[in-house]
Amino acid sequence: MDVSSFVLLSHEQALRRQLDITANNMANTSTVGYKREQALFHEFVETVKDAPVEDARKTSFVLDYGAVHDASQGAFQSTGNALDVMIDGPGYLNVETPEGGVAYTRAGFVKISSTGELETSGGQRLLDPNGQPIVIPAELKNQVSITEDGTVMAGDGPVGRLAVTDFADENMLEPRGDGMLTGANGRMLGAAQTKLKTGGVEASNVEPITETTHMVEILRSYQTSQRLSADLNDMRKRAIDRLSRVG
Template sequence: MDNSLLVSLSHQLAAYRSMDVIANNIANASTPGFKRESAKFEEYITYVRPSETQTGPQALSFVKDAGAVRDLGQGELNSTGATLDFAINGKGFFAVQTPAGIRYTRDGHFSLNQDGQLVTSDGYAVQGDGGAITITPDDGNVSVGADGTISSIINGAANQIAKLQVVTFPDERAMIKQGANLYSTTQAARPSTESTVAQRMLEGSNVKPVIEISHMVEVMRAYEMTATMTNSQEQLMRQAIDKLGSMPN
């Protein structure tokens, strides 16, 4: 394949990757605690051997996919009125137990399972400082302090049940997405000292749909421009081949 076509193809693939990331952002605009991402690319330069050109060595600039950059900006806190909805204001993640091990999330939409355990919407046990958190009917009304301490209020007296495990990591951008709004990491977790927990609230995503749609339009235009150039290059190649084929031997 012609080098110019390969370069154009790398640009088209980059645009396709950008569209995929933007579409995922838009799809999760209403997902609690979701953090938007943007595609990241790097320039990859290679050189054509002098024997393959008529003008000496030439540099070819390709676009290389370098992953996605996560925006860890705080989402807006929205009141839900639900006793077991919690939002983290600041840095940190809730810890949850999954079949694959401990995972982390910013989505604080919790409930109680049939055993009275505090769980995520997917049924994963939310972790406290002592492991899974159990709340029984005898605990009465439940309140949560800014430090994540869960207390039962019985006859006006507060009794501590557990404390939500809210943790942070040295490099939160290096955490790996695992689906279902969960993350994993090999970094050592440490208690978050830069956050508070709000009850009856959920953190919204930090996606701004209008901005994402604007980015999508820009990427579509870039893709169409590159596609037009690619088609023009292919047409020129076909014309050159036709002329060579029609030349007398």
């Protein structure tokens, strides 16, 4: 395989990666708190000393560097549940993982478990700034509200505050596969820095029309790459045919 074929192959692999990410975005259009992803690529330039002309000395390949999150905020989606919250601004709710660690989410579905603890719709316990679950007294389960700064009120007094963690580099967050994210070096936001909206959750920030258009562009780019590959193959065949006639 010659250099031109390697370049086209690297391009097609990049397009496949883009298509996978775009398809995943489309599949999560209705996923609460989901942040669309974008493929991240890097150009790798290889210098060839023995190229016949100066312009052919540098060959550009495409390297896949993974994906980055689009941190833009989704729209407020009313649910009718007074305990559901949307983070208005940066940050993630802290959630206890089955292994006992901490994960993060923007999906603000909140309910009270049978044991009186605040948890997500998936049954994971929500944590306070000290990494502890928030427990509601049994006699006050029908008198629970959440204020703008994340304070959980039961009756006339507070019983805890929802922890919200911000990350300077969103790209350090990794999906767990259960709607949660994991990451390190987060910064716990104080009450004055936390702003929640209650009675609803944050919708996905995926724009279906944009993703559909992107998918069409990827398909056209792939078709162009395939045509170039076919043209190069025809050129090689003609060259071999002409060389076979020499002498």
